[in-house]
Amino acid sequence: AQSVTQLGSHVSVSEGALVLLRCNYSSSVPPYLFWYVQYPNQGLQLLLKYTTGATLVKGINGFEAEFKKSETSFHLTKPSAHMSDAAEYFCAVSALNTGFQKLVFGTGTRLLVSP
Amino acid sequence: GAVVSQHPSRVICKSGTSVKIECRSLDFQATTMFWYRQFPKQSLMLMATSNEGSKATYEQGVEKDKFLINHASLTLSTLTVTSAHPEDSSFYICSARISGSSQSADTQYFGPGTRLTVL
Numbered sequence: 001a002q003s004v005t006q007l008g009s010h011v012s013v014s015e016g017a018l019v020l021l022r023c024n025y026s027s028s029v030p031p032y033l034f035w036y037v038q039y040p041n042q043g044l045q046l047l048l049k050y051t052t053g054a055t056l057v058k059g060i061n062g063f064e065a066e067f068k069k070s071e072t073s074f075h076l077t078k079p080s081a082h083m084s085d086a087a088e089y090f091c092a093v094s095a096l097n098t099g100f101q102k103l104v105f106g107t108g109t110r111l112l113v114s115p
Numbered sequence: 116g117a118v119v120s121q122h123p124s125r126v127i128c129k130s131g132t133s134v135k136i137e138c139r140s141l142d143f144q145a146t147t148m149f150w151y152r153q154f155p156k157q158s159l160m161l162m163a164t165s166n167e168g169s170k171a172t173y174e175q176g177v178e179k180d181k182f183l184i185n186h187a188s189l190t191l192s193t194l195t196v197t198s199a200h201p202e203d204s205s206f207y208i209c210s211a212r213i214s215g216s217s218q219s220a221d222t223q224y225f226g227p228g229t230r231l232t233v234l
Contacts (some may be wrong), residue, residue, distance in 0.1 A: 032221055043208050043225040044118070044159075051221060065182065094221070101147060101212070103223055111172045 002027045006106035014034040014114050017079040021109050023065075023091035026072065031093045035065055035104070038088040042063045047089075052075065061085070086113045116142050119211050122225035128199055129172070130232055136194045136229045140208030144189035149223060155205040157221035165192045199233045206230050 007022040025031055032051050036044040048059025055067040063075045072090060091106040128134050138148055138173040146167050151159040161183050163173045171184035181203075192211075196203055202212040210223040 002125070034222070036225070041226040042208075043121070043228065044210075046222060048225065049222060101164065102161065103149075104209075107158045 002031060002095050002098075002104045004091050004104055004106035006089075006091050006109050010107055010112060011109045012082045012112040013017045013045075014016065016080050016081055019063075019076070019081045019085065019111065021076040021089050021091075021111065023106060024072050025074060025075065025091070025093045027093060028096050029095045031095050032075065032077060034092040035059065035063070035074075035076050036090045036092060038090065038108075040087075044090065047076070071084075081111075081113050083113050083115065085103050086111055117213065117222075117224040118142055119209065119224050119226040121209055121229050123229060125230045125232075126226060127232045127234065130200050131198055133195055133197045133206075134199055134231060136196075136207055137207075138192045138210045139209070140190045140192070140224075140228050143211075144191065144211045145192075145213065147212045148186060148192040149210045149212075150184060150194050151208045151210065153208060153228075155206075159208060161175065162194075187222075197232070201233045204231055204233045 003026045005024045005114050034045040034049045047063050048057045050057045050067045058064045063078045073081045088108050088110050092103045094103050120139045122137045148165045150162045152160050161174050162177045163171045165171045167186045167188040173179045186192040206228050208228040210225045210227045
């Protein structure tokens with residue numbers, strides 16, 4: 001079975017500061033990893049994903065994440081926060097033993113950006 | 116590309132009535148669609164996996180007779196909440212996977228969600 005742990009239910013940064021949202025996963029088989037963003041009262045938008053290949057993945061809106069197998073981590077970063085980045089961020093994992101169908105989500109991290 | 120729509124976006128109903136929520140993939144075919152439920156300030160909970168032309172697979176603890184899922188075509192899945200009660204009030208989100216072996220086939224694309232309030 002797969003699981004995801006997101007450390008920190010809330011992260012606060014100033015506009016222009018580095019954004020770091022942490023995600024650790026557990027999977028007995030090689031995982032696929034995803035980061036989604038959710039704005040209030042909306043569905044989830046895919047930011048980026050890791051399947052195979054290059055471990056540093058670049059996504060939309062300047063976000064990137066690095067798959068570190070040794071640390072079982074997939075932390076999300078952005079060099080400079082913008083006010084529009086304030087939202088809920090979810091890390092998710094899927095794996096071969098579910099045909100990569102079933103997504104298991106973390107509990108989410110709310111990013112707060114102050115001027 | 117890969118746009119998923121949901122209708123309605125918001126619905127208020129009386130206790131005991133049934134509510135149908137539609138999930139459509141607008142620019143791709145989706146053999147598999149998923150239904151999630153999200154409580155305030157919480158993560159998404161998978162309710163069921165819907166495969167076109169076959170019965171849905173429900174997660175443990177989800178009442179299949181209460182949450183009826185139909186996936187009649189490659190672009191449409193519906194969730195019907197039967198005999199709704201206040202505890203069914205929630206945010207319901209669907210997602211869809213692109214059919215085939217494209218690079219995006221391993222990704223779920225999400226709809227905007229439906230806010231259900233049962234009075």
